[in-house]
Each structure stands twice: as C-alpha cells, then as structure tokens.
Amino acid sequence: MMGNPNSEEKRLQEEMLETILLGERVIKMAEEGESSKVDCRELGRKVQVVCDNLRSVVRVVSGGQCVNERPIRRIVGEVSKNLERTLALVRKCKKHGGVLRQVFSMTTTADFRKVWSLLESSIGDMVWLLSILDSKEGTNVSLPPIASNDPILAWVWSLTYTLQLGQPKDRADAATELGSLARDNERTKFIILEEGGVPPLLKLLKEPSSPDAQVAAANALSTITTNQDRVVHFIVDSHAVPSIVQVLADSPMRVRVSVANLVSSLVDQHVHAREEFVRANVTRPLVSLLSVDTVLSDPMSVRASLHSLVLNLSNVCLATSDGSIRPSTHHRRDKDKDFESPDLLNKLKISCAKALWKLSKHCLLSCKKITETKGLLCLAKIIESQTGELQFNCLMAVMEISAVAESNADLRRTAFKRTAPAAKAVLDQLLRVAPEETDPSLQIPAIKAIGSLARNFSGKVPEVLGPLVAQLGNRDVDVASEAAIALGKFVCPDNYNCIDHSKAILELDGIPKLMTLLQKNDRQQVHGLKLLCYLALNVGNSKILEQERALNTLERFARPVQAHYPDLKDLLEKAMHHLTLYQPGAQLHRQPLGL
Known part of the structure; x- marks a missing residue:
C-alpha cells in the first residue's frame, strides 16, 4: 500500500543511507578478497557505481522537490537485496581456516555471473530513476529492469513523476495517459493507487494556472475511481473533497464539466463520499450552475434566495430580474468565453444534473440541501423545457429525492407539500411525463417518483x-x-x-x-x-x-x-x-x- 506520511516507516533518506552504507561494506570486503581477486575487484567497481547513483537520488530527494516515494522505495529495496547477495558472495572470498570451511565457501564463475547480472539490473534501475527525476522532456518510455515482468509499473511511475515535475503541457498529457491506462482494466486502477498516482492528480486538479491540466486530472480521476471503492475512500480520507468543491465553484466552465463528472463518479459508489460532499456544500454550486439561464417561477423569492446563493460562489453567476441565473461581469477572462458556447453550457447542465442525481441516492442530507436551494423548482423547469440526457438526469434526480422522501415523513411534508410552488411544479411534470412520453427511460422514473409520494x-x-x-x-x-x-x-x-x-x-x-x-x-x-x-x-x-x-x-x-x-x-x-x-x-x- 502507498506510504502514509503519518506511518512509522523509515524516512526515505534514512533508507537510502543504509543501502549506501551496505554498498560501502561490500566494496571494502571485495577489496579484501583473497580468492577470485579479479572478480571481486570488478564487483566492487560495479557496486561503487550503484552507490554513486544512490547518492545522486539522495540529492534529488533532499533538494526539496515533492516526489512520489513509492518507486524509489521499491527500487532501493531491490538494490539492497542485490547488495546483500553480493556481500554474501565476496565474503566467501576471504581466507577461511580449515579444509572443510574452504570447501563450503568455494565460489564458481556462475556465482559471479549471477551477482554481476543483479548489479547490472540495479544500475539500470537507478539510471532509469535518475533519468525520470532529471527529465525536462516529459514521460520516459524506457523500461527499467525492475518492471521487466510488469511494464505497467514503469508507465505509472514515469507518468506520476511527469505529473509532479513536468511542464504544464506535459503534466496534462501525463494525466490523460494515466486515465487511458486506467480505462484498460481494473488492475491498472489499483496499481495507480498503490504506486502513488492519485495524490499528484488531486494536486494538479487544484492548480488554476492550467485549465487543460485540470480537465485532464478530473477526467483521469473519474476513470480511476470507477468501480474502485478503495480509490474513493483514499480521496475522501485525504480531505480532498472541499478542494474539489472549490474547483467546481470557481473555475472555467470546461473545468467544471469534468469536475461535476468526477463528483458523480465519486458519490455514485459510496454513501460516505456522498455525505462528505454534502458537508462541503457541493449542492450549492451544482444547483447554481444547473440554474444558469433557466427562468424560474416565483421570480421575487427565487431572485432573493439564489442571489445570496450565488454570491457565496465568488460572484460567478447572478440572478436576473426574470428569475434566471446568468454569468456576472465579475470573473471575466475565458469564463465568459465558455458561456458563449451553448454546447458547453448544455454539457455543464447535464453533468451537474447527473451529480445531483447521484448525490440524492439514499442520502437524506443531500436531498434536504437540494430542496432548500430551490433545487426542486429548477429540476421541474428543466424537465418541462428540455429533452434528452439533461431531462433524463433531472428526472432521475427527482426520482431519488422522492424515494428518500418516501421513507422520511419530514422531507415528504416539507419538500413535497402539495401547496408549495416547487412541489406542485414537480408533480405537474411527473404527471405530464408519465402519460405523454413514449420513452420508457423517461416514463419509469416519473412513475416511480409519483409512487414514492403516494402518502402525500x-x-x-x-x-x-x-x-x-x-x-x-x-x-x-x-x-x-x-x-x-x-x-x-x-x-x-x-x-x-x-x-x-x-x-x-x-x-x-x-x-x-x-x-x-x-x-x-x-x-x-x-x-x-x-x-x-x-x-x-x-x-x-x-x-x-x-x-x-x-x-x-x-x-x-x-x-x-x-x-x-x-x-x-x-x-x-x-x-x-x-x-x-x-x-x-x-x-x-x-x-x-x-x-
């Protein structure tokens, strides 16, 4: 499992120092060898190269750069094992008393060849590692000996270091490549988590200087978390949820689309993730963004509530006099350019509606938050005026909220009180969709929602x-x-x-x-x-x-x-x-x- 900063593991520098000291012992003993002197000296020189490379890695790690320790620990651990094998061999070359002890300590050419090969592999691993840590050109596609039987390790390690050390474009490309690798199979997703690939993706997601990199990071995380409860737990336990919500609330539209999809992926798999996102108030930006350019009924009350709602989102959007939500003049730059694209705005609404749907599933707290932020009224209006995936996602959100209300009398009485404008608007749309639509995927959630409200x-x-x-x-x-x-x-x-x-x-x-x-x-x-x-x-x-x-x-x-x-x-x-x-x-x- 990936190293925990709070665990009692040795510090990486200490671990490398111990390995260097082991190498020095091997070199000293190789110089003192009395049999197979030439072979021992050659092994000593090879070990010296290993130690020099280890010192170079120590300098990089000690230089203040935040790098993934997992590959270094794996490689240093393998180097240490190979040095132990070398030490055992050169020890046999020292003078021993007694004929019997000399017989048992005999060495062969095959023994030296095997150890020589192990040291060559260690040097290859160290050279590969140094090339990754020093690279300014993006991902290294070479394969270190340690990963010869599992090439995916080298890809994940290399991409992870590019995420941490590369240029903005290289980092975005690395995130995209990690997502592509994760799409191949479930084992790769597990490896990415185990080998330290998730934290740099989360860090990249929070950096506003490169929206392209943020999009790539969000998309990669969405792929990696699919069907992977352990990844979801790791992200939640890493306290990354508030940061994800902040990115959703204050980023260009194209970033928000990907982040809303990430929220959907995370909350769809575990109720713990749902609760954490609701505590971080993710429903506010989701409802606000879903309401963009949507004219709501009862404009006076909506204008007051949504205006205060959106002001909490760094003035990204403002309520207008007709009850709709439109982008403010604040936060210009490329955010306004995003709003000029109807397709992008539609994608954003689709993603936000899906996130609300997944958040509502079996989560009373989420349902309360949505209904308290005029979410029901917004969902009803979109069901009435839109078609396709956006309408479907909104219907599914209403269905899930209704299902929770079915087993919670307080929510049923407050959110779905028949005289309330939002409840009436939702019911009108459910009763319209159920008989008038011909698509079962729309009729079924409408029918289920009506059934859930039967006691009302x-x-x-x-x-x-x-x-x-x-x-x-x-x-x-x-x-x-x-x-x-x-x-x-x-x-x-x-x-x-x-x-x-x-x-x-x-x-x-x-x-x-x-x-x-x-x-x-x-x-x-x-x-x-x-x-x-x-x-x-x-x-x-x-x-x-x-x-x-x-x-x-x-x-x-x-x-x-x-x-x-x-x-x-x-x-x-x-x-x-x-x-x-x-x-x-x-x-x-x-x-x-x-x-």
Whole structure:
C-alpha cells in the first residue's frame, strides 16, 4: 500500500543511507578478497557505481522537490537485496581456516555471473530513476529492469513523476495517459493507487494556472475511481473533497464539466463520499450552475434566495430580474468565453444534473440541501423545457429525492407539500411525463417518483391516479410493471387513504388493464398480483372484481408465484378469503392455497 506520511516507516533518506552504507561494506570486503581477486575487484567497481547513483537520488530527494516515494522505495529495496547477495558472495572470498570451511565457501564463475547480472539490473534501475527525476522532456518510455515482468509499473511511475515535475503541457498529457491506462482494466486502477498516482492528480486538479491540466486530472480521476471503492475512500480520507468543491465553484466552465463528472463518479459508489460532499456544500454550486439561464417561477423569492446563493460562489453567476441565473461581469477572462458556447453550457447542465442525481441516492442530507436551494423548482423547469440526457438526469434526480422522501415523513411534508410552488411544479411534470412520453427511460422514473409520494395524497385523486392506471396497459411491460408498483403504494394497508384510492382505481377502469397485465409474462405477475390483492382487501365487494374473475385469477397464479415469493402467501390467502365473502358459491369450490 502507498506510504502514509503519518506511518512509522523509515524516512526515505534514512533508507537510502543504509543501502549506501551496505554498498560501502561490500566494496571494502571485495577489496579484501583473497580468492577470485579479479572478480571481486570488478564487483566492487560495479557496486561503487550503484552507490554513486544512490547518492545522486539522495540529492534529488533532499533538494526539496515533492516526489512520489513509492518507486524509489521499491527500487532501493531491490538494490539492497542485490547488495546483500553480493556481500554474501565476496565474503566467501576471504581466507577461511580449515579444509572443510574452504570447501563450503568455494565460489564458481556462475556465482559471479549471477551477482554481476543483479548489479547490472540495479544500475539500470537507478539510471532509469535518475533519468525520470532529471527529465525536462516529459514521460520516459524506457523500461527499467525492475518492471521487466510488469511494464505497467514503469508507465505509472514515469507518468506520476511527469505529473509532479513536468511542464504544464506535459503534466496534462501525463494525466490523460494515466486515465487511458486506467480505462484498460481494473488492475491498472489499483496499481495507480498503490504506486502513488492519485495524490499528484488531486494536486494538479487544484492548480488554476492550467485549465487543460485540470480537465485532464478530473477526467483521469473519474476513470480511476470507477468501480474502485478503495480509490474513493483514499480521496475522501485525504480531505480532498472541499478542494474539489472549490474547483467546481470557481473555475472555467470546461473545468467544471469534468469536475461535476468526477463528483458523480465519486458519490455514485459510496454513501460516505456522498455525505462528505454534502458537508462541503457541493449542492450549492451544482444547483447554481444547473440554474444558469433557466427562468424560474416565483421570480421575487427565487431572485432573493439564489442571489445570496450565488454570491457565496465568488460572484460567478447572478440572478436576473426574470428569475434566471446568468454569468456576472465579475470573473471575466475565458469564463465568459465558455458561456458563449451553448454546447458547453448544455454539457455543464447535464453533468451537474447527473451529480445531483447521484448525490440524492439514499442520502437524506443531500436531498434536504437540494430542496432548500430551490433545487426542486429548477429540476421541474428543466424537465418541462428540455429533452434528452439533461431531462433524463433531472428526472432521475427527482426520482431519488422522492424515494428518500418516501421513507422520511419530514422531507415528504416539507419538500413535497402539495401547496408549495416547487412541489406542485414537480408533480405537474411527473404527471405530464408519465402519460405523454413514449420513452420508457423517461416514463419509469416519473412513475416511480409519483409512487414514492403516494402518502402525500388524501381522498380521491383521479388526476394523479389516472396517468398511472393508464400505464397499466402500456405495451412496454417494464412501464406497466412500474405503474403496478406505484399504484400498490397508493392502496397498500400502510397508506391511510388506501380505500379511497382503491375506489378511484376501480372508477378509472383499472381492473381490466390490470388483468391484461397479469397475462403478459411471469416477470410482471408478482407486482400485478400484489396490487390485485390490495384492491381485493380494500374493495372486495365491488362487482367489477367479480365480473373480471379476480378470485379465479388469484387462485391461478397463487401457487407458481408463491414458489418464488413465499412471503406473499399470507397476502394471497387474505385476499382470496376476502373475495369469497362477496362471491356466492365461491367457498364451495375453493381449495386452500397450501394444498
């Protein structure tokens, strides 16, 4: 694992000094050798070259430059082992008493050749290391002997040193190359972390002098962190989150796009990362940037809240009189040039919306922050006015916030209070998207969000239930299944208004559509059957249930479904028993489910 500055490991200089002293012992003993004198002297000269190279590395490391210690430690450790082998060999060349001891201390030409080869490898490693540390030309593509069996090590080491010591363009190229290497396989991502490649990328990300390098660093980190919890933990534990948020809040637009993508990658994998970013107030710049050029309703209140919001972001954007957010005259330079590109602005919004979506997943604190910063109103407006990936990301964000609100009554009552402008705007868009869109990837999150908010609706609400009931007959079985799941949340026993909602579903001709759904395939049966069971328990005396042969349907599907979902047995039994109370003669023919 990469060296921790707070660990009890030896200081690198001390480690190299010990290796140099070991080399001096080898040289002295080689000079004192009484057998194989010529070979011993040659080994001594070779060891002298190794020691000279070690001293050169010590001077570089002691010169105040911040360099990655991992490759140096690896190479010095290998050099030390080779010197130990050399010492053992030259020790045998000293005069020993007794014939038997002389026999056991005999050396061969093969022994010298092997040690000679090891010293050559050590010199090659040291020369490669010095060429990297002294290079002003960017990445060294040569291969040191220590990495002959694993060339990726040399690439990572070389690129890491270029990140730390190279010129701005070389550093940007090195970050891009690291990202490309990481894209190849998961092992490379692990090596980049282990060999010290992440800290210089984080440092490069924070340097405003080269936006190109910042973009390359953010993109590389996004790739390296994908499916790598250890990298995410390392970044969070390194206290890099506040710095990432600061770069997002105060950088050119093209940098912000990449940083927002990095935030998405980090928070998508671990709740710990989500919480750290929320504590660093990442929702503020994300909502602010998503609101750029978006006209919001209720302009007076929005102008006041968002104006104070954006002022906290170093005056990057200002709220205008129509309730939209536009770039301020402050912070000119290439930031304003970025705003002149509609494509770049659209990419920025897409990235910010995705980050908000990933932040909201299973994170109550994040959802509260988003709703407190007019985030819901902004998401609703974009869902209404935009299409494609931006609209999708905003829908997914609303879906995740709604899912958290489903299990948190306080958030549900405050953020989704039906009389609140933001909540009304969101619900209007959900009820529009669910029936009007033809793309299942848009319909499904809208339907899920409505279902998550089921407890917010009292009495009969046909305007809410109607779009869901209509989707029970959707040709896409996934959309129809999600509609059944959502309706199930309206009529389940946990919902105080389940009776009224059940009556409304019957009045909207939901039963025939539900029966059609149950005929489609096995994958959808469990959701449809649960909905039918709830309806049977709530409005079992309805004639439409008898006309549509609901009892027969439950009996037909009960056993095969129970085989895969045994926890549904009690619900099915209760529903069928309830229906038999209202259907004459049903008790005479019905067999218990367990038989």
